[in-house]
Amino acid sequence: MILLDALQAVLAFDVLFAIFIGTVSGIIIGGMPGLTATMAVALLIPITFSFTPLIGLAIMGGVYAGAMYGGSIPAILLSTPGTPAAAATALEGYPLTKQGKGGMALKVSVISSFVGGTFSVIVLLAIAPILAEFALKFGPPEYFLLAIMGLTGVISVASGGLTRGIISGLIGLIIALIGTDPMTGMVRYDFGIIDLYEGVSFMPALIGMFSITQMLALTGEKSIASGDIDLTTIKREKMPKGMWPFIGLGTGTGTVVGIIPGEGATIAAFMSYNMAKAKSKVKNLFGKGNPEGIAAAEAGNNACVGGSLVPLLTLGVPGNTVSAALMGGLMIQGLIPGPELFTTHGVITYGFILSLFIANIVFLVVGLFFAPYFAKISQIPTSILVAAISVFAIIGSYSMNNSLFDVWLMLIFAFAGYFLNKLNFSLSAIILGMILGPIAENGFTQALTISEGDSSIFFESAVAKILWMIIIVLLIQPLFAHFKDRREKAKAMRNE
């Protein structure tokens, strides 16, 4: 019944229009190297919070799905991935363009993206309500461990190594301490600044660390995408045979990887690509223009969209930075992730999930007919892009609370974020730490208050034990990788 009501709500003209605008904007943003889906969703939140919840979420969902696909267009035509997740696509797509088969590569990309994205949304629709129901059994210790697990997921894949990942996550958790203590109501770490009584709003931090830092990184770049596109050479071509097993491989891998906190679309795309390479009968064609690689990578990164929303909507644990930004969008609309999303707010939540189906259809149609034209947009001069996005970032931060203090906060996060990013600290872990901080603190303090200070409460239930096991596995994994890497380096040095 709720599903039917949601379907009716989604099929309203204004919602369909919102999905269309969101998806096309997503393709444009995803197609511009240097601009990411996280940045787009973060910048959209101030704009969408005056809309109805469903329209706001439909736009953001459309941007997320569109951006995931959009990154593949300049990757194929210009060898410049629009998003990091499209890097694997560039390895096979650009050689195909050079062979005059750009049209075929674009077709493989859009169909694979559509299948991956649609399947992952079906999975989201099927398992999210069940998982949300299961979350009702969670108490404070489990919520604390859940927050730590979400953070550990991001820390474990941090490029700067485990220690820097942990420090990054801790910075976020410490920033989340600023403001009113949830247990006592006392204001703490506010440095006498009234604007900090309610804590550091994570939206200015998100916009600063994911928008302005990228603008600073673009200084010195003349035009992000190099090369030129000759639209006359891109012909409409048929989908090559034998692609479906690779699309299926990418779809499955991407959906599972998306559900695991921390493992994002880039990892999903490369994992799918490598698995396709191992499975292929024409391994020698990889790197020279093999559409099988595009099929697996694109299905993989788009399948992450639905997967990453599973922990977000059910447990309130964002799996990656885009879903963290989406969580901001949900919270601003007064929607708290968890079982209530699927009951009290069922029409909005199911409507949002159904809107992702339509977003997939929108990018399929747009991609099939207009993909090469979108690549032209990626050649907008950096000078205009940096100036315009800076204005949007500043006004976006201001408009959340009509506060210039938030804008200063955004700039501080941007400059500090840029510096820390250069030293390989993880900005994703910082922002997730800020979001998960209150969940972790509430869970920790409430659990200890219930148990009168006995910390064994964190190890008692079966769910807690499972969560501990996942946390340990997530922490051990990068340590193994680190030691393996060191052993291989030492071996290589000995051989030299």
Add this chain to the structure above:
Amino acid sequence: MINRKYIEIIVSIFFIVLAALLYGSADTVNQAVSQASTDSTSTYVNTLAIILGIAGVIELIMSAISSPSFIEFTKDPTKFILLIISLVGYVWIMEYIGFIVSTLMFLPMTMRIMGYKNIVKSILISVGITLFVYLLFQVGFEILLPEPTIFEGSE
């Protein structure tokens, strides 16, 4: 080019000091209200401080024993610094002269800093973007954008 090793050592020391300050502050926060619940809050703060301290020490040791390497903060330091000044100046001046004038100044200036040479085009683009943002936020979403305050005292 800056020596990465020294920067990393300074940053590690910063985190160790932060951890020590945080550890010391947990009890201060606790003093005002003496309840079992505040003990758990200070335990939480102390736990964060201890883990940060340990991670900071590990980072310090790793940085100290690492071989020297260089870090490139930006490809174009002049543009980078000018963009930072431009952003800070824009936000600072917006408080006094309001959104419209400050944005009309910021946009062409930033485009120029970033290397856009066509002045007429950059002014036209700036007017277009300013108008779009104004219509979207102020008219569309009824969000009051900063207005000039510089003349308020003279009335």
